[in-house]
Amino acid sequence: MQDYIAGRVRAQRVEVFERVADGLRIPGKMFNLAPRPWEAGGVSRSDVTSPSQPENGEAPVLRREFVKLGAGLAAGTFGSSVAGRPSAVSGSRIGLSxxxxxxxxSTRLRSLDDHLGGAETYRLYVAEVQRTAALLKAKSFSGEIRRELLQLFAEQAQQAGWAAFDAGWHEKAARLYDTSYAAARDARNEELAGNALAHQAYQLVSTGKRGVDATNASVAIARATADPAVKSLLYQRAAWTHALAGDARRTGELLGFAENALTLPFAADQGPGWAAWAHTPTELQIMAGRCWTELHKPLRAVPVLENAMTSYADSHARDKALYLSWLSEAYIDAGEVEQAAAVANRALDLSAGIASPRPAQRLDAVIDRFAPYRAAAEVEDLLARRPINPGKVGL
Structure with a gap:
């Protein structure tokens, strides 16, 4: 397996894809395969690691290495047939197939973001953007196919922008979000344009800048759309922007709008994939907990974050490490320093080896808050494990 991970050997046959998928119980759709025999119970990619069986020790690292292998296989077969299966993307005209x-x-590659950092996925996502851009320039198609292709291009640019943001490459991220917004508008997809604005606002506030204007524009789109998943996603991201601006009233209002969206009739296979992932009670709890932590309201933050983390798989290591950092901070605000240190240590365990600077940056800021309590044994151990913050050493 290490030869595949290192790129020294490429998988050329479906059997190889099937063996590695079965080896660590990764659903076949992640490799463009039919559902595996053990998927009869309806296993989804979020169920690969059961919340009732948390990954400890080497298991999260092993799974991340396996998914890196999957990324390499995807890159090796990108734009070509898999095991002799002919590609429909050939000839001079693009059709429905x-x-x-x-x-x-694109969907298969997007799922890699659940397990890998942006520095590992950016190359794959940008290749998708470039490929679709080339098709838009070189191929012929009907007006409706052009619109669908533009929408796909906008989605891919958002995904690549997110990977760049996650890797700390903010200029690249900003350019990709701008490109995505223009393409979504050209495709007359206001919801997708709204998500580009939400991404822009998220990046702005994460780098200490004002993002309220972009957020307000995305909220107007959230109000107008009939899609519950789009409403939920845009309202959640808007709540985050206002939480970082210190506006507790508006934050609570937007979280309420997102909660209302969860009560609307919704079929998961009908909503856009770029929004459906956020349209769950767990994702809303996570966002609410993060917002209330930023607003220093631990009595609201701790219960929802604790509940969400019990069902959030360790295989989503980057995101879980980040979310635990907010839970740790909320415990500090609540005066529960020992529990805060235990949660921070768990976040450090999960963040090891992730190709994203964000967990280290977040945990560095949280660990700063333990300084007044360094006499406690748990805190002393935590301080000794302090990660290197890439932002402080110019990485």
Whole structure:
């Protein structure tokens, strides 16, 4: 397996994809395969690691290495057939079958963000953007296919922008979000344009800048759309922007709008994939807990974050490490320093080896808050494990 991970050997046959998928119980759709025999119970990618069986020790690292292998396999077969399966993206004209293939490949690669950092996925996502841009320039298609292709291009640019943001490459992220917004508007997809604005606002506030204007524009789109998942996602991200601006009233209002969206009739296979992931009670709890932590309201933050983390798989190591950092901070605000240190240590365990600077940056800021309590044994151990903050050493 290490030869595949290191790129010294490439998988050329479906059997290889099947063996590695079965080896660590990764659903077949992540490799464009039919569902594996053990998936009969309806296993989804979020269920690969059961919350009732938390990953400890080497298991999270092993799974991340396996998913890196998956990324390498995806890159090796990108734009070509897999095991002799012909590609529909050929010839001079793009039709429905070619569009379906492009979307399936993009969806498969997008799922890698659940397990890998942006520094590992950015190259794959940018390749998708570049490929679709080339098709838009070189191929012929009907007006409706062009619109669908533009929407796909906008989604891919958002995903690549997110990977750049996650890797700390903010200029690249900003350019990709701008590109995505223009493409979404060209495709007359206001919801997708709203998500580009939400991404822009998220990046702005994460780098200490004002993001309220972009957020307010995305909220107007959230109000206008009939799609519950889009409403939920845009309202959640808007709540985050206002929480960082210190506006507790508006934050609570927007979280309420997102909660109301969860009560609306919704079929997961009908909403856009870029929004459906956030349309769950767990994701809303996570966002609410983060917001209330930033607003220093631990009595609201701790219960929802604790509840969400019990069902959040360790295989989503980057995100779980980040979310635990907010839970640790909320415990500090509540005066529960020992519990805060235990949670921070768990976040450090999960963040090891992740190709994203964000967990280290977040945990560095949280650990600063333990300084007044360094006499406690738990805190002394935590301070000794302090990660290197890439932002402080110019990485």
């Amino acid at each position: 070619a569009l379906a293939e492009l979307r399936a490949n």
